[in-house]
Amino acid sequence: MSAVKIPILGVGPDGLAGVTARSREWLVNAELLFGSEAALRLLPELKAERVTIGTDLPTVVERLKAAVGKQKIAIVSVGDPLFYGTARYLCDKVGPDLFEVVPHISSMQLAFARVKETWEDAYLTDLSAKSLDDVLDKIRGAETVGLFTSDVYPPGRIARELLARGIDYFRATVCENLGGRDERVTQGELTDIQGMTFDPLNILILKRKPNRPDVPRAVSTLARFGNPDDVFAQSRPKSGLITQAEVRSLALAQLDLHPGDVAWDVGAGSGSVGIEIANLVAPGVVFAIEQDAADFHLISANLETFGVKNVKPIFGTAPAIFSGLPAPDAIFIGGNGGEIARLLEAAFAVLRSGGRLVVNVGTLEMLSATYAAMKRLATAVDVQLVSIARGVEQMESLRFEAVNPTFLLRVRKG
Structure with a gap:
């Protein structure tokens, strides 16, 4: 009997009436029936002994192993057993060769x-x-x-x-x-x-609902830099465009910031980079330049959340807005807009001697254009491809979700 596959069967709201003839035969002949409370409720007519699959999955596994080869077993799940069901867990812990999975349409x-x-x-x-x-x-x-x-x-x-x-x-x-x-x-x-x-x-x-901003995540302690993306208020549908925490940290390292520096965050968006620069250059000042009205208002909201006082939001279009601002020691540009060459030339021109210009781009086309423009400004251009994957726990397993790759480019003046 141990060589016989144990069926993991998906069922729908119509219970036994909605399964295939083969699944029905398995269920009717089962002596031991495993399933969640919701799945077992759909099969009231079955006479098998029932084992409820709850939160204590290791105990369920032990009960299942003890019954293999001794009783006719069936396992039921609502909808598709492999879609947030127990099939994956059981296959991982007991072995996939022991089971046969028959899905139902997922609810x-x-x-x-x-x-x-x-x-x-x-x-x-x-x-x-x-x-x-x-x-x-x-x-x-x-x-x-x-x-x-x-x-x-x-x-x-x-x-x-x-x-x-x-x-x-x-x-x-x-x-x-x-x-x-x-x-x-x-x-x-x-x-x-x-x-x-x-x-x-x-x-x-x-x-x-359309055009509604995210509510940022509340945290008890905010870091000097590298804060999670979702603690910043962001506008929709742009929330995925924030400079990711890991990329932000690398960019800050490339900017080579020092207390007292003057820094510009050009294309500041919701202000994530400028706010974290501010924590590192205090008592220096950061000028957060943004031309989108919706994003510009979010900078002020995020400044209040972080309690940062040394960021000055500037509403306007770069490079025209550069006139009149104090010369910077460091400039960060979120470089995904047009006319990148003209913007980079103007930014490099206002840098103090020894100043650092760091640009973040997200596409190969922008990488090519930005690299060519920066090569005309300085002999050495540092380029990094940043590819990050974040660990996510699912059931008792660890998997990784990739963050979109991005590029960081840096030049130093003089």
Whole structure:
């Protein structure tokens, strides 16, 4: 009996009636049935002994191993067992050769179909395995969110906790019992959802309202430099364009900053680089130059968050705005705009002797244009390709999410 594969079967809201004939045979003949509470509730007619898969997964694994070869086993999961289900964990801990996985349509997939939204770029997670605090920063910066809710985090509580943190810029859709006779789809504001109750089998979809800025993550301690991207208020849809924390740290090193220096942050965006420069040059001054009105207002908001007093926001277009500003010891340019050659020439011209000019670009086209322009300014151009991957814990595994590669270029005057 031990050579027989153990089935891990996806089921939908219609339970036994919605599975294939082969899956039905497995389930009816099972003597021991593993599954989450939600999955087991969908199969009330089965007579097998039941083992609930909860948060204590190691105990479940031991119970499963003890039964292999002694009982006919089946494992059930709502929707696709490999999509935020237990199949991956069991395959990792027990061995993939022991199992056969038969997926059902995922309830998340069905929920997005109901609201007619693509889910390819959405942030998706399961709140039965994580706390809301663990995923709050991902939700805060997302355009679209899909959540498997839980008994601990039903839609109403999620809505209340988001509103309590000032995250009020999502419209919510709750999809209950998808595919079942009592299916219901409820849409509304978070303020509407917070007081409502829903069937435990539901998906919550959050869709950001147009042109709403992110609410930055609150942290108890702010670093002098290298702060996480999401502690800075950023405008949408540009939040992914902030100079990433790791790149920011490398850029600050290349700027070779000293207390008392005067520095310019050109194309400052929400001010992340300028604020961290300010921490290193105090009592020197940073001039944060930005031509986008929405981003310019965010600089002031971030200055208040960080309590930085030595940054002076300047609203205007570079290089025309350079006239009248104190000569800098260091200039940082977020170089993704047009006319880069003219901008670099003007910036290099105003640098003090020994001054450093550092440029961050994100595309090969901008790298080529920027490198050529900087070679005309100085003999030596330092170029770095920065490729970062950040560790992310999922279940009991560690994986890495890549940050878009970017380039840093530096020249020194004289």
